Amino acid sequence: MEGSEVQQKKNSMYKPSSPGVESTRVAARSSLVDSFRGCGLKGMRIVKEDLKKRILIPEYLRLAMRDSIRFKNPNAGQEHVGDLKEEVAPEAPMVVFVNSKSGGRHGTVLKGRLQELMGVEQVLDLSIVKPTEFVQYGLACLENLAALGDNCAKETREKIRVVVAGGDGTVGWVLGSLAQLYKQNRFPVPPVGIIPLGTGNDLSRSFGWGGSFPFAWKSAVKRSLNKAVTGPVCRLDSWHIVVSMPAGENMELPHSLKYTDECSLDQDLVVEGEWPEKSTCFEGVFYNYFSIGMDAKVAYGFHHLRNEKPYLAHGPIANKVIYSGYSCTQGWFCTPCISDPSLRGLKNIVRMYIRKVNCSEWEQIRVPSSVRAIVALNLHNYGSGRDPWGNLKPEYLEKRGFVEAHADDGLLEIFGLKQGWHASFVMVELISAKHIAQAAALRLEIRGGEWRNAYLQMDGEPWKQKMDKKYSTLVEIKRVPFQSLMISGE
Structure with a gap:
């Protein structure tokens, strides 16, 4: 050379x-x-x-x-x-x-x-x-x-x-x-x-x-x-996440999240619910995805099951089989009682706001009533190689105001999953996920009400987020200003 x-x-x-x-x-x-x-x-x-x-x-x-x-x-x-x-x-x-x-x-x-x-x-x-x-x-x-x-x-x-x-x-x-x-x-x-x-x-x-x-x-x-x-x-791209919740709650966090004294939330957005005088904050970085809802709940239960009974899973195939079986027991596929507050859609507890590229103002996005899991995706690979966002046609992109997705475009693709059956069909690419938005920044306001806990995860690490009946919990995601360098194995 x-x-x-x-x-x-x-x-x-x-x-x-x-x-x-x-x-x-x-x-x-x-x-x-x-x-x-x-x-x-x-x-x-x-x-x-x-x-x-x-x-x-x-x-x-x-x-x-x-x-x-x-x-x-x-x-x-x-x-x-x-x-x-x-x-x-x-x-x-x-x-x-x-x-x-x-x-x-x-x-x-x-x-x-x-x-x-x-x-x-x-x-x-x-x-x-x-x-x-x-x-x-x-x-x-x-x-x-x-x-x-x-x-x-x-x-x-x-x-x-x-x-x-x-x-x-x-x-x-x-x-x-x-x-x-x-x-x-x-x-x-x-x-x-x-x-x-x-x-x-x-x-x-x-x-x-x-x-x-x-x-x-x-x-x-x-x-x-x-x-x-x-x-x-x-x-x-990598994405910085900050979670701010009412002070006084002790939580078990995954190793990718750390408590922080500096809660650097964007002050331009006024929350709909009440905001506590004192709050506790933790933060971390993810590269693939962040999600909230039933998929995170299933992942949380599976991780605890595997930790309690490690002999059940000895490799990737065994993990996937047990994960699939466990998800069938959590109300993800069959909802026995829709009146139960713990089984209602995310619209009851989540207010979603996004910021688009080159825009300083937050825009509220309606959470579809049927959605029980919201995923903000950075890569095209999710759930062991699936592409739930899909390779969308130019006409559809133009109609929705979207652009073609890349891992380094400064955007998250946000979509919803309705229930386990919908998620299963999305994963085998028989149908598409519920496209919600593309965003350069994302903020979720979680308001508890009758819900005691929400389940969140990022890059496969789930946690149980305690919620307050009176005060809001905020999740804010922004792109890290520098990019990671990856060697291509192609």
Whole structure:
């Protein structure tokens, strides 16, 4: 590759605002097709030693980063520098995060296979090393050495790529940690590839990494790493969520949500219900979807069932079977008594407001009376590879005032699901979801009344939101001002 081409490729990889970074249009695929594609049926043979040359970080830098992370000190690894020959950074220095608890037995076995291919120091077990520690100490170690004139460390830091072996939640955790680099003005931000180990793996599907762990996984590991070396970089929107509720309630939050003292809600919108003098706030970031209603209630019950009886689910297929069976018991498919307040539509408790692109004013959107779940979707993959928003025709888009959906367009696609039967037909693409809106920002006012709890989830992590009979709870979602960088596995 000529020098100009190399520089052009580097720029497209590491500048979030660069026009060379590809826009992402996502297509849903089936798990079975993805599994066979991951087997490497194209016949391309990857030589182990050639791959190692392309991704293996020089030993002194590996040890320096290891010690910096271990001792939580970015300068702790400088003793490994010593008298060096002129070291050269590899083509695509790589670090892999492995969730050894994902994918049944595969997580642990995959960790060992990766360590054979690229060394122990470049494979980080998330149960031991947190991604925030890698960012604050490992990458900082390279930056400090580069500042001292180490060109190899400088080039390694500029080229480094990250691969995550895990599910959507694990990928989101790593992306959120890397996002700290934007806030700290530490560039470039490493792009991220995926080895899917979770149940849904919608982020993985969206960027061409497949929907499940491949059958021929040993050869597929090399192919995945090779794709992470050569794959182009795409952009991904992320969304910041803030929930403000009356003070005094203690809640069990998923790990992706944290309590915060600063409740940065938009003050331009006046709520319809009463607003408490004191409130409690928590916040988080999601990449795929946010939902409220029956789908979140089913997910919440399933997660608790799986935690209480872990022997019921040993892998993605078992999880899906149990999830489907559990959803039939929750009133999602059959509503025994429509007069029961807990089974009425969301319009009884939710007021929805949106802000459109380049618009500063909030607009109230009517919640359809039949809707029992509302989903705000960022990707085209939802529920293990389905596309409930659909590939809409230009005439329909124009009629509704919509635009074609992309993962980096700054918009959420908001749709409704009426009940389990409707959701099932939507998931197999026999009918469409109830299209509600496209929005650059979303606000929900939840008013309890006779309802005691609402159920919410984001990126597969559900929680039970307590509601007050008198005061409103507010949920506000806005796009994070910078985008995450994803490596395309296509």
